[in-house]
Amino acid sequence: MEFLLTWLKRNDYKLIFLAVTVLVAFIAAKIAAKTLRRLLDRSNIPNASIFVNLVLAAIWIIAAAMVLQPVFGINPTTIVTALGIGGLAISLGLKDTIANIVSGFGLMAGHVIQPGDYVSISGVTGIVKDITWRQTVVREANGNELIIPNSVLNTSQLERLDDLNTSCITVPFTIKPGTDLSKALEKLTQHATDATSGLALRKPSIRIRLISYAAATGTSAELLAFAKETTSPDTLRNTVVKSLAAEEFIA
Structure with missing residues (x-):
C-alpha cells in the first residue's frame, strides 16, 4: 500500500x-x-x-x-x-483491410455509390444502407442485409437504378382472342386505377405494356404500377391481380 x-x-x-x-x-x-x-x-x-x-x-x-x-x-x-x-x-x-478502406474512399470520393442509392450488384438488388471501414451494407427488399467487402464492390459490375424501381410491381396477363384491345386496355387501366386508389402513385400512372400476340391464346401484356412509400409492393400486386381477375376478357 x-x-x-x-x-x-x-x-x-x-x-x-x-x-x-x-x-x-x-x-x-x-x-x-x-x-x-x-x-x-x-x-x-x-x-x-x-x-x-x-x-x-x-x-x-x-x-x-x-x-x-x-x-x-x-x-x-x-x-x-x-x-x-x-x-x-x-x-x-492487413492488405485486405487496407484494400477495403482505400476502395471505400474511392467509391465515396468518386460519388460512385452512397447511402440511399438503389443498386444492382452481381444480380443482387437493394438499397445501400451504409459504407463502413471494410464493407458496404446493402438492404434487399425482403429485409435481408448483404455485406459486401469494399474491395470486391470496387471491382464488381454495379448498376444504379432509378428510385421508382423500388416501388414498381409488374403483373403479367393475357387478353382473350377476339377482344377489342383499345376498349379492353382503357377498361383495365381505369379499373386498376380505381382499385389501387390510395395504394399506387398517380405520377407515374398505371401503365399497360403489350408484349406479344398469338391467334390461339390472345394478346400477352403486363401491367405496371408504382407503390406509395407507405404501401407494400405485395399489397399493391395482390390488389392489381384481383382487379384483373374480375375482367371477363382476361384469359
Whole structure:
C-alpha cells in the first residue's frame, strides 16, 4: 500500500495529464462526430460512417501521440521508426483491410455509390444502407442485409437504378382472342386505377405494356404500377391481380 502511494505521488502529474488528455479527446470525438454528421446531412457529400470513423481515429491517434513522451517516456519517433521497419509485414497482414478502406474512399470520393442509392450488384438488388471501414451494407427488399467487402464492390459490375424501381410491381396477363384491345386496355387501366386508389402513385400512372400476340391464346401484356412509400409492393400486386381477375376478357 505504501509503495502504491509513493508511486502515485511520484507520478501524479503524469496521471493527471493522461486523464485530462483522454477526457479532452473523448469530448472532442463526441463533438466532431455530431458536427460532422450534421454537416454531411446538410450537404451533398455522401453521409457514410467511414468519414466519421476516420476523423475519430485521427483524434485518438493525436491524443495517444501527446501522452507517449510525458506519461510513458516513449519517443513518438521511435514508434514511427518501428512502424517503418515493420510496415511491410503489417501491410501484408492487413492488405485486405487496407484494400477495403482505400476502395471505400474511392467509391465515396468518386460519388460512385452512397447511402440511399438503389443498386444492382452481381444480380443482387437493394438499397445501400451504409459504407463502413471494410464493407458496404446493402438492404434487399425482403429485409435481408448483404455485406459486401469494399474491395470486391470496387471491382464488381454495379448498376444504379432509378428510385421508382423500388416501388414498381409488374403483373403479367393475357387478353382473350377476339377482344377489342383499345376498349379492353382503357377498361383495365381505369379499373386498376380505381382499385389501387390510395395504394399506387398517380405520377407515374398505371401503365399497360403489350408484349406479344398469338391467334390461339390472345394478346400477352403486363401491367405496371408504382407503390406509395407507405404501401407494400405485395399489397399493391395482390390488389392489381384481383382487379384483373374480375375482367371477363382476361384469359
